[in-house]
Amino acid sequence: MTIDHKRVAVLSPIAWRTPPRQYGAWETVASNITEGLVSRGWDVTLFATKDSITRARLHAVVDRGYEEDTAIDAKVAEYLHISEVFEHAAEFDLIHSHYDFLALSYTRLVKTPVLTTIHGFSSPGIMPVYQKYRDGYFVSISNSDRAPGLNYLATVYNGIDLLLYPLKIPGGDYLLFLGRIHPDKGVHLAIEVARRSGLPLLIAGIIQDQRYFREQVEPHLDQTIRYIAPVDVAGKNELFASARVLLHLNTIPERFGLVLAEAGAAGVPVIAMDLGSCREVIQDGETGFLVDNVGEAILALRRLPEINPDACRGRVQQLFSVETMVEGYERVYQTVFALEATRQS
Amino acid sequence: MTIDHKRVAVLSPIAWRTPPRQYGAWETVASNITEGLVSRGWDVTLFATKDSITRARLHAVVDRGYEEDTAIDAKVAEYLHISEVFEHAAEFDLIHSHYDFLALSYTRLVKTPVLTTIHGFSSPGIMPVYQKYRDGYFVSISNSDRAPGLNYLATVYNGIDLLLYPLKIPGGDYLLFLGRIHPDKGVHLAIEVARRSGLPLLIAGIIQDQRYFREQVEPHLDQTIRYIAPVDVAGKNELFASARVLLHLNTIPERFGLVLAEAGAAGVPVIAMDLGSCREVIQDGETGFLVDNVGEAILALRRLPEINPDACRGRVQQLFSVETMVEGYERVYQTVFALEATRQS
Numbered sequence: 001m002t003i004d005h006k007r008v009a010v011l012s013p014i015a016w017r018t019p020p021r022q023y024g025a026w027e028t029v030a031s032n033i034t035e036g037l038v039s040r041g042w043d044v045t046l047f048a049t050k051d052s053i054t055r056a057r058l059h060a061v062v063d064r065g066y067e068e069d070t071a072i073d074a075k076v077a078e079y080l081h082i083s084e085v086f087e088h089a090a091e092f093d094l095i096h097s098h099y100d101f102l103a104l105s106y107t108r109l110v111k112t113p114v115l116t117t118i119h120g121f122s123s124p125g126i127m128p129v130y131q132k133y134r135d136g137y138f139v140s141i142s143n144s145d146r147a148p149g150l151n152y153l154a155t156v157y158n159g160i161d162l163l164l165y166p167l168k169i170p171g172g173d174y175l176l177f178l179g180r181i182h183p184d185k186g187v188h189l190a191i192e193v194a195r196r197s198g199l200p201l202l203i204a205g206i207i208q209d210q211r212y213f214r215e216q217v218e219p220h221l222d223q224t225i226r227y228i229a230p231v232d233v234a235g236k237n238e239l240f241a242s243a244r245v246l247l248h249l250n251t252i253p254e255r256f257g258l259v260l261a262e263a264g265a266a267g268v269p270v271i272a273m274d275l276g277s278c279r280e281v282i283q284d285g286e287t288g289f290l291v292d293n294v295g296e297a298i299l300a301l302r303r304l305p306e307i308n309p310d311a312c313r314g315r316v317q318q319l320f321s322v323e324t325m326v327e328g329y330e331r332v333y334q335t336v337f338a339l340e341a342t343r344q345s
Numbered sequence: 346m347t348i349d350h351k352r353v354a355v356l357s358p359i360a361w362r363t364p365p366r367q368y369g370a371w372e373t374v375a376s377n378i379t380e381g382l383v384s385r386g387w388d389v390t391l392f393a394t395k396d397s398i399t400r401a402r403l404h405a406v407v408d409r410g411y412e413e414d415t416a417i418d419a420k421v422a423e424y425l426h427i428s429e430v431f432e433h434a435a436e437f438d439l440i441h442s443h444y445d446f447l448a449l450s451y452t453r454l455v456k457t458p459v460l461t462t463i464h465g466f467s468s469p470g471i472m473p474v475y476q477k478y479r480d481g482y483f484v485s486i487s488n489s490d491r492a493p494g495l496n497y498l499a500t501v502y503n504g505i506d507l508l509l510y511p512l513k514i515p516g517g518d519y520l521l522f523l524g525r526i527h528p529d530k531g532v533h534l535a536i537e538v539a540r541r542s543g544l545p546l547l548i549a550g551i552i553q554d555q556r557y558f559r560e561q562v563e564p565h566l567d568q569t570i571r572y573i574a575p576v577d578v579a580g581k582n583e584l585f586a587s588a589r590v591l592l593h594l595n596t597i598p599e600r601f602g603l604v605l606a607e608a609g610a611a612g613v614p615v616i617a618m619d620l621g622s623c624r625e626v627i628q629d630g631e632t633g634f635l636v637d638n639v640g641e642a643i644l645a646l647r648r649l650p651e652i653n654p655d656a657c658r659g660r661v662q663q664l665f666s667v668e669t670m671v672e673g674y675e676r677v678y679q680t681v682f683a684l685e686a687t688r689q690s
Contacts, residue, residue, distance in 0.1 A: 075420075087453050126418070
């Protein structure tokens with residue numbers, strides 16, 4: 001395929017820096033796309049916080065992520081940040097938005113086509129915005145995370161930089177939970193697996209639901225079930241190095257599950273609830289096990305020796321690498337350009 | 346002056362219906378402007394909630410005010426409502442926005458000129474938005490409520506429909522507080538005046554700060570100091586009818602003070618703190634008294650017989666009527682059209 005290296009604006013969220021220091025899946029993906037496009041010769045401008053790090057041109061009007069600096073008024077920052085890219089729309093051939101539903105409300109005011117990657121539907125309340133702008137250009141991050149009626153051009157799986165997640169040494173002793181401490185992520189189910197199997201559990205992640213942590217996590221902490229702070233990439237690799245398995249017993253459909261790909265890259269098998277995208281990311285019996293409940297998760301622990309770490313990494317390399325993702329987006333961009341050319345002719 | 350009756354879009358807030366059932370100063374003013382323009386032959390489209398009442402064309406995408414229906418996601422509703430007027434910008438010669446700072450972020454994406462009436466600066470956090478769009482067209486609602494550096498075309502005082510507020514019968518026994526129950530409005534100071542003067546006090550208004558009400562208002566309520574629910578226009582007139590004076594002992598600079606005009610129309614004198622716009626609305630010694638503290642307010646009570654109710658109403662008729670306001674805006678609109686014509690030539 002021949003590629004016109006046109007001018008692309010990537011609109012990243014501003015909850016966190018791009019890329020984020022620790023938590024921040026949307027900013028992570030926006031960063032990976034940006035850097036991947038730059039590597040492949042595209043002319044990219046990243047709209048993100050001023051402290052963001054990129055090899056693209058950085059265009060920023062907000063100093064820091066509003067989750068990182070309480071002095072920043074999130075509502076004000078969002079309006080300033082989003083409108084900025086649209087005010088510069090004429091300088092780009094494409095605006096690639098990662099900014100939830102808010103950016104859609106500006107799309108009809110500019111001539112530049114806007115592609116929106118939907119990283120998740122944060123609440124049913126936002127659906128009227130998607131319905132109004134349903135004829136826009138959309139990408140889903142898994143086949144399972146789609147809303148009916150939207151003009152999806154493709155599913156492009158999130159991609160990670162495999163250089164950041166080297167293959168671990170074989171073996172490992174503890175169960176690992178890595179993610180937001182929130183009921184959606186099933187930390188309490190991971191704890192139940194640990195208690196019933198007698199295996200140690202390490203829990204790492206940002207505490208997003210304080211009450212859930214206080215009531216359903218903290219009381220169970222002891223010598224074998226431990227909570228450690230949120231971790232950065234180096235911290236994740238340390239945790240992966242001696243982990244037996246990643247437990248991802250989500251209680252609602254997963255949208256993509258970036259941590260599943262990260263664990264896979266490191267050769268850590270995953271036991272995941274069979275909800276949402278998990279079955280797209282994990283190959284059951286090959287890179288981990290899909291389960292329907294805690295009992296099945298405990299049974300799956302016995303089968304972990306069947307999993308080959310190289311197979312885990314291989315699947316991520318093939319399907320969930322930055323390169324694969326960027327190639328996927330390049331195809332979508334070409335589709336957009338072709339559709340726009342048809343519209344104008 | 347000759348007037349081209351061009352097509353105007355009035356963008357009202359959607360916290361409440363336009364006009365509001367009870368509280369809602371911004372929606373009240375937007376309604377008064379809309380209806381006044383219609384009376385004078387303008388082609389007006391009102392962008393407001395679907396349940397709004399107007400003689401203009403109503404364009405609505407949000408069912409009800411988000412303060413009146415908790416099922417409505419305010420953030421979603423704001424984006425849908427504001428973007429709607431800008432998506433229809435080409436159908437209008439002027440967009441007259443009453444929507445705080447949010448609408449500014451769309452103004453540079455359309456060719457139609459946008460005039461913003463600044464009904465107040467809700468927090469220092471929003472000032473960066475005004476600074477970015479400072480070269481827009483702005484109207485202040487009092488000379489005192491201006492931010493430096495903005496391109497103000499005029500001050501246009503808020504106007505009320507005097508037919509709604511008939512002149513009361515002379516006399517009256519109680520002190521009246523009418524407004525939001527919030528420290529900014531000095532309800533506690535009105536209570537102090539009542540206690541020290543021994544006069545009864547009626548307090549009516551929406552409880553915006555529950556803690557303030559609980560701690561600084563409720564403990565003082567008894568037979569002579571009474572709190573009654575928020576009131577509509579009929580309720581206000583009932584309260585005005587037997588009021589001796591309106592106490593408006595605001596603790597921060599008033600932006601305009603619509604209730605001061607309403608009281609004046611009814612012939613109720615006002616004792617107001619000399620902060621912000623109060624000195625523009627109240628003529629000291631003629632329609633009420635400007636004071637600096639509670640002691641002065643108590644002294645001013647003795648001078649109430651000096652105030653002539655007809656003078657109160659006369660001042661409102663002259664300066665704060667819908668007719669005066671609409672004529673003021675017509676002059677501003679003509680200025681905008683003239684400036685736009687110059688820009689394009």
